[in-house]
Amino acid sequence: MGAIDIVSYFLILGLLLAAVRVVTTSNVIHAAISLVFTLAITAVIFLLLSAEFVGMVVVLVYIGAVIVLFLFGIMITRAPLGQNAELDNEKNKTLGLVISLSIFALFSYVIINSFDGKMNITEGTSTQVLGEILLTRFVYPFEIVSFVLLAALIGGITLARKDNALIDEDQV
Amino acid sequence: MEAEISINYLAISSELIVIFTIVGTISMDLILTKKSKYLIALFALMGSLISFIPIIFQWANYSKAIVLFEGSYVIDKFSIILKGLFILITYLTFLLSINFVESDTYYEGEYYFLLLSSLLGALVVASSRDLLTIFIGIELASGPMFLLSGWRKGDPKSNEGAIKFFLLGVLSAALILYGFSLLYGVTGKIIFSEIVATLSALGLHQSPVVLLSAILVLAGIGFKISVVPFHSWAPDTYEGAPLPITAYLSVSSKATGFLALIILFTKVFYESGGSWGIILVLISGITMFIGNLSALQQKNPIRLLAYSSIAQAGFILAPIAVAGITGNYKDGVYSSITYLIIYAFMNLGAFLVVNILINATGSENIYEWGGLAKNSPMAGIFAVIFFFSLAGIPPLGGWFAKFVVFRSLLSTGEIFGVLLGVVGAINAVIALVYYARISKIIWMDSSIHEEKVVTITNPLKVVGFISLALTILSGIFPGIFANLGEASAIFFSS
Numbered sequence: 187m188g189a190i191d192i193v194s195y196f197l198i199l200g201l202l203l204a205a206v207r208v209v210t211t212s213n214v215i216h217a218a219i220s221l222v223f224t225l226a227i228t229a230v231i232f233l234l235l236s237a238e239f240v241g242m243v244v245v246l247v248y249i250g251a252v253i254v255l256f257l258f259g260i261m262i263t264r265a266p267l268g269q270n271a272e273l274d275n276e277k278n279k280t281l282g283l284v285i286s287l288s289i290f291a292l293f294s295y296v297i298i299n300s301f302d303g304k305m306n307i308t309e310g311t312s313t314q315v316l317g318e319i320l321l322t323r324f325v326y327p328f329e330i331v332s333f334v335l336l337a338a339l340i341g342g343i344t345l346a347r348k349d350n351a352l353i354d355e356d357q358v
Numbered sequence: 359m360e361a362e363i364s365i366n367y368l369a370i371s372s373e374l375i376v377i378f379t380i381v382g383t384i385s386m387d388l389i390l391t392k393k394s395k396y397l398i399a400l401f402a403l404m405g406s407l408i409s410f411i412p413i414i415f416q417w418a419n420y421s422k423a424i425v426l427f428e429g430s431y432v433i434d435k436f437s438i439i440l441k442g443l444f445i446l447i448t449y450l451t452f453l454l455s456i457n458f459v460e461s462d463t464y465y466e467g468e469y470y471f472l473l474l475s476s477l478l479g480a481l482v483v484a485s486s487r488d489l490l491t492i493f494i495g496i497e498l499a500s501g502p503m504f505l506l507s508g509w510r511k512g513d514p515k516s517n518e519g520a521i522k523f524f525l526l527g528v529l530s531a532a533l534i535l536y537g538f539s540l541l542y543g544v545t546g547k548i549i550f551s552e553i554v555a556t557l558s559a560l561g562l563h564q565s566p567v568v569l570l571s572a573i574l575v576l577a578g579i580g581f582k583i584s585v586v587p588f589h590s591w592a593p594d595t596y597e598g599a600p601l602p603i604t605a606y607l608s609v610s611s612k613a614t615g616f617l618a619l620i621i622l623f624t625k626v627f628y629e630s631g632g633s634w635g636i637i638l639v640l641i642s643g644i645t646m647f648i649g650n651l652s653a654l655q656q657k658n659p660i661r662l663l664a665y666s667s668i669a670q671a672g673f674i675l676a677p678i679a680v681a682g683i684t685g686n687y688k689d690g691v692y693s694s695i696t697y698l699i700i701y702a703f704m705n706l707g708a709f710l711v712v713n714i715l716i717n718a719t720g721s722e723n724i725y726e727w728g729g730l731a732k733n734s735p736m737a738g739i740f741a742v743i744f745f746f747s748l749a750g751i752p753p754l755g756g757w758f759a760k761f762v763v764f765r766s767l768l769s770t771g772e773i774f775g776v777l778l779g780v781v782g783a784i785n786a787v788i789a790l791v792y793y794a795r796i797s798k799i800i801w802m803d804s805s806i807h808e809e810k811v812v813t814i815t816n817p818l819k820v821v822g823f824i825s826l827a828l829t830i831l832s833g834i835f836p837g838i839f840a841n842l843g844e845a846s847a848i849f850f851s852s
Contacts (some may be wrong), residue, residue: 298569322363327491334498337475341505344468
């Protein structure tokens with residue numbers, strides 16, 4: 187067991203603890219901060235696997251943009267800060283536990299069985315190669331994705347904005 | 359630039375025309391004043407019509423499949439037919455929408471923009487032959503639908519339906535992606551043919567990881583095609599969404615989901631068909647029963663059609679399920695796609711009828727529709743033809759669709775095929791009850807309202823006559839689907 191393995195196990199342990207914290211805490215802000223830790227450790231694991239581009243994207247997009255948006259969203263919408271008992275769902279706890287444990291067991295069995303603990307990191311894909319391949323071989327899906335984003339952007343704004351017409355008719 | 363790439367722009371010209379129309383609609387929306395926004399609708403209609411022209415030329419000059427991007431994107435007869443179907447459905451949905459969008463305080467430009475984006479996604483799915491492109495296609499086809507189903511902003515029902523659809527849709531995307539990631543993790547390839555080659559080389563076709571991947575993909579796509587047990591969102595979303603969007607959801611979105619299912623399961627997972635085939639047989643049978651039995655109890659015509667379209671999804675799924683067990687994929691795909699195409703037009707027609715009658719009566723209760731056919735014989739005839747076609751009465755198109763499916767199920771001699779055939783036959787009878795009930799109410803019951811004026815605007819008439827023509831023609835001249843058999847043969851040889 188090399189040094190990198192030991193570091194990996196610690197990271198994975200931290201990842202698990204942070205991820206469990208995201209769903210168990212009854213404080214929205216704490217959940218968002220725990221999500222930052224989860225994503226940060228994920229980024230580090232990607233870097234250890236020499237997937238530098240994915241690691242950086244996780245840091246920039248998820249931690250930098252998405253979580254900040256979460257926090258702003260929570261504050262701007264004046265959602266109740268602090269402890270919120272409604273976030274805890276006591277009703278189906280046992281059922282949920284049974285289902286999630288069985289899914290966990292199934293997935294672990296399949297993954298351990300098929301990948302056999304081997305880790306084949308041949309070489310990392312450099313960001314330069316990735317950039318070139320995105321604009322040549324994968325240019326078509328790359329361009330199509332821009333329409334997914336455009337549609338989400340325009341549709342989201344349209345749904346979220348206040349309708350002047352509706353306000354005039356007192357329908358809102 | 360080190361790596362040069364040449365793209366055959368002619369091969370993807372219908373996608374390019376749709377892209378141009380998308381950009382055009384949103385730019386026009388920016389410039390035009392409120393009074394001249396109807397021009398956007400005209401532009402979108404023209405764009406979708408023009409994008410059909412390359413389809414005709416590709417069909418007429420077809421020599422062999424065009425392969426782009428090292429096998430990621432294939433234009434063969436199979437994808438040409440389905441692209442034509444998607445464009446036609448979108449065109450008819452535009453016609454259904456024109457009066458609807460103008461009549462209220464909706465955003466016009468964004469509405470057409472989102473519908474066209476969804477069309478682009480469907481076109482991408484039809485040609486995609488790798489994991490990345492097909493996923494992006496599925497997402498682009500369904501993403502705008504989340505937004506459009508909540509387009510009636512003032513209506514809590516619409517909000518509820520859209521939120522349900524969105525949350526389940528996101529979950530289904532995650533499931534599909536998980537399935538893809540397992541497949542990619544095992545093989546390290548993304549193009550379907552290379553994945554299959556690697557799986558064969560490693561002897562992994564029956565391994566747990568491939569089966570888990572197939573089941574995850576099945577669950578994810580199950581949401582899109584709303585089969586039991588992934589159907590719970592459909593009635594609420596259909597009820598809340600604007601009616602043309604409901605029609606589009608039940609036809610085009612469903613067709614896109616089925617297309618993705620067919621491509622993935624017959625191109626990637628076909629070696630493990632014995633395992634997922636049995637799951638699909640179960641899903642298909644249960645879907646038919648639950649869809650039809652729930653539809654029997656509905657008073658609301660939109661919920662009735664929602665459950666009826668769930669039941670029809672069971673029929674479309676049945677041939678693929680049995681093909682998985684027998685391994686005769688060509689026949690299964692031929693039957694499913696034939697059913698899908700005929701279903702698309704008769705279901706659009708059924709929504710047209712519901713649209714006309716709800717507007718005329720202002721009532722979403724079929725038992726209050728008594729005697730409407732006397733006010734408008736045209737609406738009455740539309741209702742009879744489309745609903746009886748959905749029930750599968752000859753000589754309408756639905757008859758041939760059901761015939762093809764039953765032939766495909768029974769000809770195998772497989773016990774599962776015969777069982778599913780029996781389930782299908784029972785369900786065809788159950789379905790006839792509620793389809794005939796609507797026709798009976800419209801024609802024979804006495805009117806409980808005073809004289810209602812049933813108006814059918816010209817765009818709606820066009821939709822009605824196109825769907826009517828296709829429904830009747832496909833029933834009387836089933837030979838036009840012979841091409842489809844050839845197309846599905848090409849699909850499997852490439």
